Amino acid sequence: MNMQNTAYDTTAAQPVTEQETLLKVRNLQMDFGGLKAIQDVSMDLRAGIVTTLVGPNGAGKTTLFNMITGHLKPTAGEVEWLGDSLLGKPPWKIARQGIARTFQDLRLFTHMTVEENILTVMEQGGWLWQSGGMSAKTARQERVASILERTGLKDKARVRAIDLAYAERKFLCMARIMATDSRLWLLDEPASGLDPNSYGLFLELLRSEVANGITVCIIEHNLDIVVNISDRIAFLDQGRLLADGLPDEILNNPELAAIYFGER
Ligand SMILES: Nc1ncnc2c1ncn2[C@@H]1O[C@H](COP(=O)(O)OP(=O)(O)OP(=O)(O)O)[C@@H](O)[C@H]1O
Numbered sequence: 561m562n563m564q565n566t567a568y569d570t571t572a573a574q575p576v577t578e579q580e581t582l583l584k585v586r587n588l589q590m591d592f593g594g595l596k597a598i599q600d601v602s603m604d605l606r607a608g609i610v611t612t613l614v615g616p617n618g619a620g621k622t623t624l625f626n627m628i629t630g631h632l633k634p635t636a637g638e639v640e641w642l643g644d645s646l647l648g649k650p651p652w653k654i655a656r657q658g659i660a661r662t663f664q665d666l667r668l669f670t671h672m673t674v675e676e677n678i679l680t681v682m683e684q685g686g687w688l689w690q691s692g693g694m695s696a697k698t699a700r701q702e703r704v705a706s707i708l709e710r711t712g713l714k715d716k717a718r719v720r721a722i723d724l725a726y727a728e729r730k731f732l733c734m735a736r737i738m739a740t741d742s743r744l745w746l747l748d749e750p751a752s753g754l755d756p757n758s759y760g761l762f763l764e765l766l767r768s769e770v771a772n773g774i775t776v777c778i779i780e781h782n783l784d785i786v787v788n789i790s791d792r793i794a795f796l797d798q799g800r801l802l803a804d805g806l807p808d809e810i811l812n813n814p815e816l817a818a819i820y821f822g823e824r
Contacts, residue, residue: 579606582744582775583628583659588637590623590799597623599799601637605744610766610776610789614810615796616820621779622664624796625746629661630654660742662733664749670722674713674732677721678704681739703739710768711735712761727758734765745769747778751785763788787811795820 583605590598598620605611613621626632628639630651639646646654669677682700708714711731716724721732730750737745751759759782766789770776780786786793786807793810795803797819803810810816817823 579608581605582607582642583777584638584640585624585628586638586640588624588627588639589635590620590627590632591635596799598627598634601796601799601801603794603801603804605775605777606792607743607775608770608773609791610770610778611792611794612786612790613777613779613794613796614781614786614820615802616822618798619796620799621796622748623799625661625748625777625779628654628746629659655740655742658743659746660737660740660744661746662737662748662750664752666729666733668721668729668732668736671720673718673720674708674724674735675704675717677732678707678735678739681736707735707738710738710765727754730754730758731762731765734762738769743773744775744777747776749779749781751780751782759785 581604584603586602588598588601589596601620601624613624615621623632627634627637628646630646630649630653634647641654641657641659646657669680672680679700682703704717705714708717711734713728713731713735716728721729724732730753734750737747751762754762763785766776766778778789780789790807792805793803793807794801795810795816802819803813803816
C-alpha cells in the first residue's frame with residue numbers, strides 16, 4: 561500500500577519480534593455452506609502489541625474474531641490461548657479467560673446509562689470482589705470514575721446510551737472493554753465513523769492502554785489509524801492470510817495495495 565501521503569508516527573511502530581504469544585490460531589477454516597470464509601489461516605497474537613487485521617470487505621476479518629471468541633465453531637483448525645485450546649468453549653468462558661471484544665454494531669444496553677453499561681461488565685467479570693482493602697463500593701466508584709475520565713465520558717455518566725452522540729457510543733464500547741480487565745482486546749472497527757478529533761482521542765487512549773500492558777487486535781479500514789497504531793499487520797483477502805508482518809513490509813507492498821483498493 562502506498563502510504564507516502566499518510567502521516568507515519570514511527571514511535572507507534574517499532575520493530576516487534578520477540579514477545580510472548582498469547583493467542584495462536586492454526587490452520588483455521590470456516591465454511592458457510594459452499595462459501596469458504598476462512599481458509600487455512602495461521603497466525604499469532606503477541607503480548608503487549610497492536611496487531612491490525614486489514615483486508616477488503618468480506619475478507620473474513622470478523623469471522624476470524626467470531627471463531628476466537630467462541631461465537632462461531634470453526635470447520636477445522638485450532639485456537640489456543642496461552643497454550644490451551646479454546647475450541648468448544650462458549651463465549652462467556654472465553655471472555656472470563658481474559659479475551660474481550662467489541663462489535664461493529666456496538667451492542668450497548670441502549671436504555672441504560674453510561675455508568676450502568678460499565679457496571680454490568682464489571683459485575684459479570686467478578687471485578688467487584690477484587691477491591692484490595694477498599695470497600696467494594698469505593699473501589700467500584702473509583703474504577704468507574706477513572707474509566708469515564710480516560711474515555712472522555714466524565715460528564716455523561718448518567719446519560720442513557722441511546723442519548724449519546726455516535727462518537728460517545730464508540731467510546732462507551734471502549735469503556736466497557738476497559739472495565740472487563742481483560743488481557744487481550746479484539747476491537748472490530750472501533751474508530752469507524754469517528755471525527756478527526758475523536759479519533760485523536762481514540763489513538764491516545766489505545767496507546768496508553770497498550771503501554772499499560774493490554775494486547776490489542778484491531779480490525780480497521782481507516783488507513784490513518786492503521787498506520788499510526790499498528791505494530792504488526794495481518795492482511796486477509798477472500799479468507800486467506802496473504803501477509804503477516806511489520807507495518808513497513810505490508811504497507812509498502814504494491815500487490816497488497818492493489819488488492820486493498822480493488823485494483824487487481
Ligand atoms: N453467519 C454467516 N453466514 C453466512 N455467511 C457469512 C456469515 N458470516 C459471514 N459470512 C460471509 O463470510 C464472508 C466473510 O465475512 P466477514 O464479515 O468475516 O468479512 P469482513 O472481512 O469482516 O468484512 P467487512 O470488512 O465488510 O466487515 C463474507 O462473504 C460474509 O458474507
